[in-house]
Amino acid sequence: MTVRNALVVRGGWDGHVPVAATELFIPFLRERGFAVEVHDDLAVYTDSDRMADADLVVQCWSIGTVTDEQAAGLIAAVRAGTGFAGWHGGIVGAFHHNAYQQLTGGVFVHHPPGFVDHELTVLPSRADHPVVRGVGTVALHTEKYWVLTDPLNDVLATVTFEPGPEPGTATGPDGADAPWRRPVTLPAVWTREWGAGRVFVSTVGHKLDDLTLPPIRMITERGLLWAARQI
Template identity: 75%
Template sequence: MRDAIVVRGGWEGHAPVAATELFIPLLRSRGFAVEVHSDLDVYTDAARLAAADLVVQCWSIGTITDAQAEGLAEAVRGGTGFAGWHGGIVGAFHHTTYHQLTGGVFVHHPPGFVHHELTVVPARAAHPVVAGIGTVALHTEKYWVLSDPLNDVLATVTFDTEPVTEPAVAAVGAAPGRVAGTPWQVPVTLPAVWTRVWGAGRVFVSTVGHKLDDFDAPEVRAITERGLLWAAR
């Protein structure tokens, strides 16, 4: 039997218990024994982490100690998989070792939920996490992330520009036609789903999943489920 550890907690706005409960049955159906932790102390248990094939984390806006971050990173370097979604993985902790492990960090999202599209990168369309999926319509938070070029980006979202009005152009002294309604002056395409290899371990990240009904979209559910399984040793 394979072995998975689910680590959940932190900010309740991301429903860490209910969200992880959506995926525990999948893991069990695929032959994983699942152990659930509601604190980060397991990240300092080197033997326990080394025995795990997968760590699934849903922990937002928290604090991680050096020992915990380094313990988790060392386990992944040794072959334990690490996976998660949305703020539960890229909005979790401000810690250099942890950011290097995940390959990205959340920095901004537009207010509220917005209509946008998740687009699979054409060159990665055959990857098992996104195979058969093209463009997915979403109405949820859209994450602006800073990310590592070592990531294998599987899907993206785009932040479009908003042109300024003529009175605003005059107010800032900009030349007519300049795009100044948003700080960025051309559309910005950012990673939304990626995988990476860290030592002997695999890491899966999806930025989609602020609310439970995000996973009602079959494509989002499939990407998340496949990502967890892909990351496992």
Template identity: 60%
Template sequence: MTTDTRRALVVRGGWDGHQPVTITDSFVPFLEERGFAVETSEDLAVYEDAERLAATDLIVQCWTMGTITREQSANLAAAVRAGTGLAGWHGGIVDCFHDHGYHLLTGGKFVMHPPGFLDHTYQLSPDHADHPIIAGLDDFAVHSEQYWVLTDPHNEVLAITTFPPGELHDRPAVMPAVWTRTWGAGRVFVSTIGHKPDDFDVPQVRTLTERGLLWASR
């Protein structure tokens, strides 16, 4: 390992339905090929080690429906504010913790999804067509969960998905699906796509997620 090697920390766990180990393992070779030394933790107590977080260039979080302590949340936010990158997808980053500070950090919170898996499309933002995460990609379709989220107006939205009229709303609802944001000196990447491993078999999903990890890293 050289001094130029970047450090990535994969924090994974929570609800097994999102297959946190299987899906994060699928991204580890990609990160290693890009020069990252990758460590994994299956315990949120890792967020209590402020020194370790500060020395990490990228945190990839995949943890659904957990409980984060005030200290853990504050340490994570402080590390990102100082320059550590944070990235994740689906419930692993937006359906994690009932913690307002965490929601401010990530810029979004999961509310609901229609029952089961359904075919739906994602449209990339023409205003950000040259953004390195989505440059050269086309709109795409996925057969999976479609997330309804509450989001921060300061997010830079790179992709949207549209919900048709339904029993909860009488007109189409355009929903942010992929976004970036900054938090102090740190970068945050969030994608709401990725309930199951084969969601990442869609080339655009795999590519924008990989690019998002690199973009967020210090």
């Protein structure tokens, strides 16, 4: 079996349980032939040799600060062919850094207070994509992310925000009814190519229960493999 290299980079806000969340997927990566190296410091992004050797970077780092040098190292590696993947705030709520957000193709802006019941829906036009094949809709009770995204993303699945007084669904930060005049559908799972590299993002994964839900776990595992060009 060909050995591939994966870097797991985790840290930042503890509320997204970066250690426990990434530990869910490390055995899977090893079973699929990856040599996994774990980093609790963003300094690895400035190590050009290590980044060049990586087939995949799995990042779970929320509400942190990345330096220009660190962001440039990560971006250069992805543009040269390293895969980049993550979920929830660990990837789209990680850093307020323009070049990094351009790499991920999206940024978290808002979620309704608390955990809300909603559905993740795979787009019928993308039903044959290897990341979401066999998945239709997934019932969730967790944070629902409102994100700004790049139109060039390949959106695989979406969530919908409803207007009006539906309890706990799409209220504003002050608890008022959502101001949208009609339902708003936003990307929730997407892939993109950046230079020679692949990027996978899922907005689902605030808590371990989300990531262990069978269809979400499957989508996430497949996303890691897709970013590493293994499917």
